Amino acid sequence: MEVTQFYLVLGAVLFTLGTLGVLIRRNTIVIFMCIELMLNSVNLTMVALSRQFGEVSGQVFVFFVMAVAAAEAAVGLAIIMTAFRNYHSVRTTDVHDLAG
């Protein structure tokens, strides 16, 4: 019982850190890493709860999240590469062609 709580708190802390990173940081790679952090914090929460309730579906979900995260990492890194080629920068402040 008590052990699960620690995991949940750790998941919440990691999620908050990830969110803050996404909101505050300007470097797309760091933002990207923060997104991964958020995904994994959710994974941690789901695994912990799955363990506590003896429910497998949570763990199955985690596998899906990991698969999607892997695909997303591939696509995201490709986008960052392309953006770098065009703007010679990976900072979000330098990529703002859609500014109104």
Add this chain to the structure above:
Amino acid sequence: MNILGSTLTGQVTENLLLVLIPLFPLVGAALLGVAVGIREDRRWQAGWAATLFAVCSFVVTVKLFLGIGDAQEAFRYTAWRWFESGQLSVALALRMDRLAGVMTLVVTGVGSLIHLYAIGYMHEDESRPRFFCYLNLFLFAMLLLVLGENLLVMFVGWEGVGLCSYLLIGFWYREMPNADAGQKAFVVNRIGDAGFLLGIFVLFWNLGTVSFPELQGLVGQLPPYLAETAALLLFVGAVGKSAQIPLFVWLPDAMAGPTPVSALIHAATMVTAGVYMVTRLGALYVLAPTALAVIAVVGTATALLAATIALAQNDIKKVLAYSTVSQLGYMFMALGAAAFSNGIYHVVTHAFFKACLFMAAGSVIVGCHHEQDMRHYGGLRKSMPLTFLAYLAATYAITGLPFGAGFFSKDAILWAVYSHEIVLFGTPINRVLWGVGLFTAFLTAFYMTRSLMMTFFGEYRGHEHPHESPWTMTTPILILAVPSLAFGFLFGEEFLHFLAAWGREDLNVGHAVLAENATYHLLEMISMGIAVAGVALAAFIYGLQPRLVDSLLRAAAVCRGVHRALLNKWWIDELYDALIVAPLRKVSAVLFSVLDRALIDGTVNGTALFMAANGEIVRRMHTGRVSSYAMVLFAGTIAAIIFWIVL
């Protein structure tokens, strides 16, 4: 009045050939319209192509005309049902009975000759394909007008000829007066068209049909006041198209167009559309005696007014233009006396001699290097013998000298007016109208002889060397000179007999029988004498005493005043300008600044400005920074969660 004889039960013959008549010029117009931009060295083909289409149409017309039956019969062709709305069902249908046949024959016949003439007249113009495209298009519209089976098809043709008239008057649109004249014609005609449309509405609203054969059987059901209303409204349309008082002002200005146009549209065919329309609806008009009296008065007044103006004009085309207005007035006189066939008789003879006169005048204009002022002509009979012969023949016809075409048709009209009780406001006025008509005949003889003398006799007063025109121009005028002289003599009686269904029965007895009538004989003698007097007086003044007019003008102030009034066309254009055009302009200026500029533009521009200002505010949300979007997303999520928890 056996005008009512042709009823719904009249035998109707379907005939595919009928559709070919308007189709030929339409195809021609389409082809030439595509070919406007052809190479310079191939443009001469345009005129010949257009003429070919016109002649084809004429040939088909002759073929059909020869097979035409008695007055109740008609060739009919229904292309398709045009539209249906409530009880109104309108077919795009053509119908050729005797009346339409005669008109079609004139339109395509005279039209073909004028096309041929135009080849010569326009041979230096670089936009010939455009010209002949319009000319063929006009022919199509006119044929639609004449052959239309119902009022709406006629109206399409009616508007079509108006459009072509506008296009051709302003054909040389680079010069402002020409473009203005075209616009004037269009606007003035529009006033008449409004009346015409209202007339159609009255007929449809009360009788539920616009088809001519059906209307003919149904008009009897109209209460008298409605018959009068419809007749008068339709006559307003005729007033516009056929240049009667008060809407005649556009026709003299229309002479700004090329001369073949003046001959075809503004003398022989389009301007007679009003006469044709009234005749077509004769069954309605005989039920509206007041409307007929109005028509007679308007026609007579127009005939007189235009003839007086023609006395003093120096531009040869202006003389002929006012003469046309005057002769159209004559035709309406006949209609006013319910002698519709006599009106059409004059339409036909007038088409011959007036087209001939116009084309001869055009030949003179070309021969004198585009000089239109008769004071710079003179003695041209030597340098332009063929044109002179044609002009002489046509002048003979229009002045009403014995046995010319105009003699018969004009006499028929005067007799019709004299012998028919025309009552306006309780007073019979037919004798007065007859007297005015006779006086107009005198004026006609005078001014036409004046133009003949000034142009072809005496000494040449111009500077350029005049020359005869090419055969493409002289042939049509010489051909038209023949019926101008002989038509009334050879076919007059048959013609009136042929159209007997559209005439008064008492007039339909034949010339021989009428000649035994002492009054008729006397009147004929009088009008003959009048014509001879007019011709002789003009020949005397302008042939033998060329200084007489000048010395008269110098001697008496009255003469000078009258002369100035006539020369300035009784200041009618100025009057219209002051009474109608200028106030309209002022009102428009106010409406423009208040309604258009302030209200409408203000609303439209204000809406746009409002939106732009909003956009200025909202666009700041689009920072282009991913982090700010993420912040909004995050804040939104938080807000949604709070919202969900709280509620």
